[in-house]
Amino acid sequence: MFSKGTKLFSIAHSKCPHCHEGEFFVDPNPYNFLKAGDLxxxxxxCDRRYTPEPGFYYGGMYVSYALGVALFVSIYxxxxxxxxxxxxxxxxxGVVVGLVIFAPVIYKYSKIIWANLFFAYKGVERTPKELAEQAARAKG
Ligand SMILES: [Zn+2]
Incomplete structure (x- = not known):
């Protein structure tokens, strides 16, 4: 539906926000409660990290709130x-039942949307900028 390279592709297919090929979640099914939302x-x-710093995905709460309000208004x-x-x-x-039923979906999408706000599509291969950063780190 959305072409590869757009953020909507990564969000809709739960793919890596960097390369749009690898899986993002341990289990893409949001109703698997043991692994729901686990990255x-x-x-x-592409072997790029999904969590640039500890607590990065706490920001997903803002997205979760926005999705919750959108769902609330839709049901209303x-x-x-x-x-x-x-x-x-x-x-x-109606609103309470809808929010409870869709809570796992909102939780899942809040994380991948949050990741896509910060990570740009780069393709599978390392970009020249990433290679330069890697070399600089290796030098110390
Ligand atoms: Zn990737």
């Missing part, structure tokens, strides 16, 4: 349009 440490294809408008005579409790229950 691989490195991309299995859907009830408003489909059941114009709905009571207040229909809205409350």
């Amino acid at each position: 691989l440490e490195r991309c299995p294809v 408008v859907a009830i408003l349009v489909l059941y114009p005579s709905a009571t207040m409790w229909t809205y409350v229950i």
Whole structure:
């Protein structure tokens, strides 16, 4: 649906934000509760790290909040349009049930969206800039 090289490709297919080929999650199924949202440490294809610093993915909470609000509004408008005579409790229950059902999906996408905000597509091979940085690190 989205072409490789766009951030939406990485997000929609749960692929490495650097090369768009390797898997990003240990298990891409968000309803596998034992591994939900767990990231691989490195991309299995391009070997770049997914976590540049400890606690990097705490920022995903901002994305999670935005997705939660978007879902809230979507459910609210859907009830408003489909059941114009709905009571207040229909809205409350509809929104709460929707948020509970979609919480694992929101959790998963908040992480990959957060990663894509900071990592640019570089392809599988190391870029000249990365090779220069690697050489500088090796020198000390
Ligand atoms: Zn990769």
